[in-house]
Amino acid sequence: MQRLTKKCPKPIAIPIVFVPGMMGSRLRRSDNKALIWDTKMAFLLSTWAGSTGVERRKLLFGKSNEFFNSKFLEVDPSSYREFKGNVQFGTIRTKLARGWGGVLWGSYGEFLKWLDSDLQRNLPDFPIDCSNIHFEVWAHPYNWTDSNENAALGITDNDDGPRVNGLTDVVATAFAETTAKYQDVKDIKILKPIVITHSMGGLVARAYSVLGDGQDKVHTVIHGAMPTHGAPVAYKRMRGGFGGATETILGADAAEVTPMLANSPGGLQLLPNQYHKNKEGEKEWLKVTVETEGDIQNLPRSNPYEEIYGLRNSWLRLTNPEYINPLNPDIEGIWLDYIINLDIAQKFHGDLGEQGFHEPTNMFYCASKDQPSYDRIEWKAANVHKMSEKNKQIAKQLLSKRDLPLHDDGNGNLRFLLSQPEDLDKLEYLKDMDHLDRLDHLIQMAEMGSTMNNTEVDTLEVRLQGPNSAGDGTVHTGSGIDLSFPYTITSDSITKGKDEKEVAFSHQDAFTNTEVRKKIAKWISEIIVEETKN
Structure with missing residues (x-):
């Protein structure tokens, strides 16, 4: 009833550009145009379900002797025939030209249509039937295996292929075409584009604003469910697999997930970076604990790239080098390739900086206990209480x-062998066994509680613990609450709806949520009020 008393604003046209998240864009090979990534169930089951680490790496990065190439994959923009059932018949070619066909339709299609057709009727500061508010909606699908900097700024012509457009190109096109469409409308105001992002797409938009000309070319950025400075769940997935219903498709263990993420600059940019803090504002997000003994280690103290991700022979390392490129025997070369990609990720976040945001920015995130997320990663010793005092100290x-x-x-379960070298030396028969047989035998002895010649052998079991924070199931609340800048940035938790019931949207389904859409409509409505008040 209140909206009926409000008045329509002066004529205004606003281009909107939506940037999807990790795995939110359809991808194909650049050379033969073979589809590589789409979320249609038949495709996922035939191509990705149950695939090995070797097969996953080949799909995303090519032959085992090939290093990451930014132009190996490209966006699959969809075809008229594929896309025609998704939008009104007369708009198919326009929507395809605006990038709609390149996003995962099951995750984002309804939201794009809502922005295009329903947003105008849901602006709280105006009547429902204002015909002089116009939204023109684009999408920016991109190669999410590549660095977010390239997704933002594009890739120039080179020997590997023609220029790949970035967000900078889409924003320029959106503004130019909106201007051309409405320039003859009397007294109309045409705004610079509003950019709306999901998850990793937020890093793309921030890179465009900080490293490109987005600060001048964009009116406002709205981030949704963004891993602001990375997310600890990325470490968990590389050490223990995805888990849950998605593991068959995305990887059930470290051997299946590592080839996908360790070879990908974009994937590595989702790890907690040098600015990451947990919900308490602490830098340390990786901890080692012992039952009743408290913390043994808390990392990183300063730089996770040096203290965690770059470690090759530490049990706390991010990745086993043998998993990165399983068919390639050149472990030294593989590790060097990985370090190069890791350096790209570190430099990307260093260039953005801790305060690398567009001015102004709005953000929303989920803080639901019903969507448990990793605010920190905990490795916990599980069986120390069963050990002798001597082995407790060794552990x-x-x-x-x-x-x-x-x-x-x-899958996040480790076993260490505890023994005193001088005791093991007494077991003469072990000297005749090869390395693996000797280790297997020692484990069997430990499990049986065996002692020989007063020799004690035991094993230490260490397990990766479950999620420990509110969030959206992927991004924890710390990515939204630890933001304090000397300029306009609004960060809101979508926690309660009109009936005061908790809102618990999952990470991937953020934009299907009614309260999320209301928040976006409110922010855009406020922009229109401000821009048309004079």
Whole structure:
């Protein structure tokens, strides 16, 4: 009833550009145009379900002797035939030209249509039937395996292919075409584009604003569910797999996930960076604990790239080098390639800086306990209470060091061998066994509680703990609450709806949520009020 008393504003046209998140764009090979990534169930089951690490790496990056190439994959923009059932018949070619066909339709299609057709009727500061408010909606799908800097600024012509457009090109096109469409409308005001992002897309838009000309070319940026300075869940997935219903498609263990993320500059840019803080504002997000003993280690103290991700022979490392490119025997070369990609990620975040945002920016995030997320990663020693006092001390010393475990199952379960070298030397028969047989035998002895010649052998079990924070199931609340800048930035938690019931949207489904759409409509409505008040 209140909206009926409000008046329509002066004529205004606003281009909107939507930037999807990680895995939110359809991808194909650049050479033969073979589809590589789409979320249609038949395609996922035939191409990705149950695939090995070797197969996953080949799909995303090519042959085992090939290093990452930014132009190996490109966006699959969809075809008229594929796309025609998604939008009104007379708008198909226009929507395809605006990038709509390149996003994952199941995740973002309804939101794009809402922006295009329903947003105008949901602006709280204006009547429902204002015909002089115009929205023109584009999407910017991109190669999410590549650095977000390239997704923002584009890639120039080179020997690997023609220029790849970035967000900078889409924003320029959106503004130019909107201007051309409405320039003859009397007294109309045409705004610079509003950019709306999901998840990783937020890093793309921030890069455009900080490293490109987005600060001048964009009116406002609205971020949704953005891993502002990375998300600890990325570490968990590379050490323990995805888990849940998605693991069959995205990877059930470290051996399946590592080839996808460790070879990808974009994937590595989702790790907690040098500015990351948890919800308490602490830098340390990786901890080692022992039952009843408290914390043994808390990392990083300063730089996670040096203290965690760049470690090759530490049990706390991000990745096993043998998983990165399984068919390539050149482990030294593989590790060097990985470090190069890691350096790209570190430099990207360093160039953005801790305060690298567009001015102004609005953000929303989920803070639901029903969507548990990783605010920190905890490795916990599980069986110390069963050990002798001597081995308890050995276990704690071992956990404070960086030695590799005896066994890592790729799902977050580690086993270390505890023994005194002088005791093992007494077991003469072990000297005749090869390395693996000797380790297997020692484990069997430990599990049986065996002692021989007063020799004690035991194993230490360390397990990756579950999620420990409110969030959206992927991004924890710390990505939204720890923001304090000397300019206009609004960060709101979508926690309660009109009926005061908790809003619990999952990360991937953020833009299907009614309260999220209301928040976006409110912010855009406020922009229109401000821009048309004189």
